[in-house]
Amino acid sequence: MSTSSTSSTSTRTRRLTTAQALVAFLSRQFTERDGRRQRLIAATWGIFGHGNVAGIGQALLETGGKDMPFLQGRNEQAMVHAAVGYARHSGRLSAHAVTTSIGPGATNLVTGAAGATINRIPVLLLPGDVFATRPADPVLQQLEVPYAGDVSVNDALRPVSRYYDRIARPEALIPAALQAMRVLTDPVATGAVTLALPQDVQAEAYDWPEEFFAERVWTVRRPRPDRDELAAAAEAVRAAARPLIIAGGGIRYSGAQAELAEFAGATGIPVASTQAGKGSLRHDHPADVGGVGHTGTATADDLARGADLVIAAGTRLSDFTTASSTLFRNPDVRFLGINLDPHDAHKPAAARPLVGDARETLRELGALLAGHRVDPVYAAAYGSAREDWERRVDLAFRAEGPDLDRAPTQAQVLGALDAVVTGEDVLVNAAGSLPGDLHKLWRTRSPLQYHVEYGYSCMGYEIPAAIGIGLAEPGRPVWALVGDGTYLMNPTELVTAVQEGVPLKLVILDNRGYASIGGLSEAVGGERLGTAFAPEHTPGVDLAANAASLGMAVIRARTVRDLREALAEARAADRPTCVYTRTRTPDTVSGPPPAQAWWDVPVAETATRPSAIEARQEYDRQAAQRRRHL
Incomplete structure (x- = not known):
């Protein structure tokens, strides 16, 4: 990416800690495409521990919220998901940074980083790291590797980052920060960028050249074909x-x-x-x-x-x-x-x-x-x-007569939502059976409406990503659609939505298990092992009550009729609102059409159970049609 600077070269310096210099630098980075200029790093998410509280934490406090807004998260993985939701909705032209302490905070970033890199969405990760100068060794949360003294748990981020550097000396920040910005603004190379920051180096002072803090504009190019x-x-x-x-x-x-x-x-x-x-x-x-x-x-x-x-x-x-x-x-x-x-x-x-x-x-x-x-x-x-096909969609969405007083199928939930939203709304989803139904059935009305993360299909993405979208464009209605399995993996960022005043609309579809993998398991001879939740063993589990305990307004929808009213109420709400419904198994009339193409999931080549034997026969039939296009 090409860059431009608005100040001339100077010999003046500014004495700051490494963390202070990094935050000041980030606050002066911009992107520009088609004449539109915006902040590259618009805010920083953080959870603090001993590895970053006195470095990046103190720097964010000293810089102030105007130059670098701070966002508090509850789970490090979820903070990355929120940053990804923000950057994707922003067209990859603006991004967020995420800071954590060394240790579990840093390793919790790995899943989110993998999703960002696989989907080529820019996010800047700033995990703390163990002491570079090693005044005490080992320190709390240090991974000791007998054959390599310079390895830390942050090295787990290397394979899921598009750029990685450990800042072992203050002056090393200058080239590393510039390289980080280059990757974040490169539409081919972008993804997770990690600058691991040893906690002693974060707090160390250095005389920084003033030109390091000059405003820089990173032009996002539009290369033309040969x-x-x-x-x-x-x-x-x-x-x-x-x-x-x-x-x-x-x-x-x-x-x-x-x-x-x-x-x-x-x-x-x-x-x-x-x-x-x-x-x-x-x-x-x-x-x-x-x-x-x-x-x-x-x-x-x-x-x-x-x-x-x-x-x-x-x-x-x-x-x-x-x-x-x-x-x-x-x-x-x-x-x-x-x-x-x-x-x-x-x-x-x-x-x-x-x-x-x-x-x-x-x-x-x-x-x-x-x-x-x-x-x-x-x-x-x-x-x-x-x-x-549109007639088949109408049939899957339809609910009338006695059906209005029954629990909805998943397709009927989408039909009810289809009747409520406009082109202004955004639907967020990532995992389970919903992406399949949405891809087949949803009638997209605007370029930003369909926000399904499927490069990594990461359970737990939906709620934090919806928060990121709400921060990117306040006032736009944002729906996070989750099944019960996904909800149970990562509900805690609902507190963040409440705290930040993001009026997301959460729809929980309780089908009592991992429905998508259950169907796949059945198709490949796995007989749905470990994919169903047993209500008789969990009588006190109440996901709607859980959402309410985290600050959400909750509407329970027992029937299709209830659901239609609940979704309309949720859309009009100006606070975070949850619509909870227990779905019923679709029949051949009201359910979505089955898969239209084959997905290669290997099946046991030898087995004794009839289900696996039959599944292998079907697998061999389909696999025979594989083709390498050469």
Whole structure:
């Protein structure tokens, strides 16, 4: 990323501790794209212990809330999730920092860091570390490694960070901090960035050059594709009879939604979406055919099976979200990869790459294709299939007559929510069976509405991420949708929502177990082992009461009729509000359609139980259709 500074080089210095210098530096970093400038590090989350309270903690106090706002969390992993929710909603142009003590506070960052890096969302991690000067050895929470004196528990963050450095001397902060900002603002390289801060170095004073604290603007570039590759891509599109676009998260982060809508509208090429790309087109755009892959719509997956050209725009074609090894069955299928990252633009190996920013690439490719449209017969066929799918969605959402006084199915919960929200609302989800139903059924109304973290599918992401979104854009209604299994993993940040005055809307769907893995377990011969909660053994468990004890206003919805009223009340609320409902098992009429594509989950090759034997037979049948596109 290119940088610019607003002050000239000076020999003046300022005497500060390392922690004070870091906080002052972070408060003066900005990003700029398309003429819009904003703070790079907008706030710092923190939980304090002996490893950071006298360093970063004291520095945040001295700097003051205006220059670096402080946010108090309850769980270190959740603080990273909140920072990720904020950065994703901000289009990766603004981020948060997270500070913890050395020890369990630092290692609790690992899960959140992995999610940030896998999803390529910027977050700055500032864990304390053991003494660099080793005046006492070992100290509290120090991991002793006999063969290496410089290893600490923070080294667990190395494989899940896009940039990692341990600041063993104050002056080492200058190049490390600049490198950290470079990575955070690089749309290809971004993810979790870790600066491990030994607690003695945090408190050590140093004479810092004034230019270190000058305002810096990091320009987020929009690289354009190679002209020859662009011309070849246009020819490939013109030659295709059944092209299909798969829109991934790169469309969102490039802000290319309008360009995609124009490109699809002009060419008539249908657009399927990954979990990260859903919302790239409004659900009612004529070219939108819904989600693709294992959780995809019948329309999108049928188009993928017959496609002779797959235009993978801003997606890395992971197996679950695109079924990339089994779904594309046309023997003549070819691939065109539009991506900022050359590694992803070349997926699969046979792909013709277009390395560049999605917005600029779609604009230039569209100009070369002026006047070109797919065959009207093809457009009419997928349009008809799209209408058929919408009728199936209506059926899954429907609740009328006696059904109104029954407990809702999960699909009926989404139907009730669909009737309440507008394009202003944001839905947050990450794990369980909900991502599958949302990907198939949800009718996205705006580019930011669908916020499903599925690169890491991290249980416990939803509540803190919703808080991060609420901080990024106060006043926008934000819904955290969780099952009972996910809720039990990480409910404590509800206290943070109450404390910070973020009026998130929490919907708890109690299906008494790990429903998603239960279904998978049954399909692969595991017979739902360890996936159901037994009410008879937990008679006093009350998740609604738990949410109330953490400060939420709680509305219990026993029936579909109750649910509709509860969701409307929650949306209008100006304080954190929870809607709790116990869902019923769907029947074949009201439930969502089954998976439309196969997901490769290996099954025991030898077994004695009939369920596993049958599951292996089905696995072998499906695996025979794997294909490496070379």
